[in-house]
Amino acid sequence: xxxxxxxxxxxxQHIMPTDWRDFFALTKPGVMRLVIFTGLCGLLAAPxxxxxxxxxxxxxxxxxxxxGSAALNQWWEADIDAGMKRTAARPLPAGxxxxxxxxxxxxxxxxxxxxxxxxAVGWLAAGILALAIVYYSVAYTIWLKPNTPQNIVIGGxxxxxxxxxxxxxxxxxxxxxxxxxxxxxxxxxxPHFWALALFVKSDYAKAGIPMMPVVKGEAAxxxxxxxxxxxxxxxxxxxxxxxxxxxxxGVAALALTLGFLxxxxxxxxxxxxxxxxxxxxxxxFAYSIIYLFVLFGALVLDRVAFYQxxxx
Ligand code: HEM
Ligand SMILES: CC(C)=CCC/C(C)=C/CC/C(C)=C/COP(=O)(O)OP(=O)(O)O
Numbered sequence: 001x002x003x004x005x006x007x008x009x010x011x012x013q014h015i016m017p018t019d020w021r022d023f024f025a026l027t028k029p030g031v032m033r034l035v036i037f038t039g040l041c042g043l044l045a046a047p048x049x050x051x052x053x054x055x056x057x058x059x060x061x062x063x064x065x066x067x068g069s070a071a072l073n074q075w076w077e078a079d080i081d082a083g084m085k086r087t088a089a090r091p092l093p094a095g096x097x098x099x100x101x102x103x104x105x106x107x108x109x110x111x112x113x114x115x116x117x118x119x120a121v122g123w124l125a126a127g128i129l130a131l132a133i134v135y136y137s138v139a140y141t142i143w144l145k146p147n148t149p150q151n152i153v154i155g156g157x158x159x160x161x162x163x164x165x166x167x168x169x170x171x172x173x174x175x176x177x178x179x180x181x182x183x184x185x186x187x188x189x190x191p192h193f194w195a196l197a198l199f200v201k202s203d204y205a206k207a208g209i210p211m212m213p214v215v216k217g218e219a220a221x222x223x224x225x226x227x228x229x230x231x232x233x234x235x236x237x238x239x240x241x242x243x244x245x246x247x248x249x250g251v252a253a254l255a256l257t258l259g260f261l262x263x264x265x266x267x268x269x270x271x272x273x274x275x276x277x278x279x280x281x282x283x284x285f286a287y288s289i290i291y292l293f294v295l296f297g298a299l300v301l302d303r304v305a306f307y308q309x310x311x312x
Pocket of ligand 1: 034193
């Protein structure tokens with residue numbers, strides 16, 4: 001049985017004017033914290049300087065683009081969200097918002113973010129922001145997510161753009177470093193998401209979303225988590241390997257990512273028994289978020305210390 005009203009029923013119930021908090025919720029503020037942080041770190045770690053107001057505008061545009069595409073994602077997925085316990089209380093499935101308002105809000109934020117980025121910061125950064133928005137709200141949401149268990153692997157590209165955009169806002173060109181920052185989040189996304197998908201698997205199965213644990217089974221998902229966690233070790237340290245950072249970032253990246261790999265071991269080599277609490281999966285998911293915050297924080301520390309001449 002569905003755990004929420006259908007969007008049609010919800011819209012019929014929708015009599016109260018929409019609260020600004022519901023518009024804010026449409027931007028997925030929880031996820032947004034890390035998107036803004038990685039975008040800001042990309043900007044702060046880049047060589048060169050940017051006027052603080054332009055830098056602030058660039059990060060604001062990343063936030064607006066991510067928020068706008070999240071709103072469009074929820075506008076498209078209102079039916080699916082209504083059927084999942086984790087998402088049924090969102091503004092659309094819960095009937096607190098009109099569907100057209102969500103769509104218009106998403107389009108407005110997305111278009112404004114690209115326009116302002118182009119005019120105030122640069123059109124290369126704006127073009128990549130537009131690509132990220134289309135990637136998340138169209139390629140991932142409409143095409144990949146409902147059609148392939150590789151949705152997260154390919155779709156992971158959407159969330160990997162923010163630090164690249166932040167970097168390019170400063171430098172105006174694409175070099176190896178922003179591509180490596182993209183690669184770190186790209187390879188981080190599958191274990192981040194599949195760890196969670198292992199403990200909300202029944203929700204996705206009920207909603208008919210072909211997430212990896214639903215289609216290929218838990219054992220295959222656990223192996224894939226392990227494979228991506230191994231790959232993440234050299235990829236996270238690669239900015240150091242190519243001479244783009246000092247050992248400060250390099251050692252931090254290796255330590256943090258070996259920690260990630262260590263936490264993926266019990267997730268991989270575990271047999272689930274009745275009544276299990278899935279603690280290793282929850283631990284890996286929680287760590288994945290802290291991991292990215294600390295890793296990108298270490299990158300900025302490294303670069304600031306380097307540019308200030310404290311380390312060489
Ligand atoms: C295709 C890629 C991704 C998928 C499918 C995905 C999926 C999810 C899901 C389902 C949650 C559960 C909580 C919620 O409903 O908000 C979550 C949480 C989270 N994700 Fe991801 N994620 C992806 C990529 C990313 C990226 C790229 C970032 C940031 C760089 C990110 C950051 C976070 C954070 C910070 C949370 C915790 C949110 C909170 O505490 O409220 N995710 N993710
Ligand atoms: C600048 C820019 C456009 C950045 C993209 C932002 C970003 C972090 C995209 C990653 C995709 C994401 C959060 C997916 C959540 O999955 P879902 O939407 O399938 O989750 P759900 O099941 O909770 O709806």
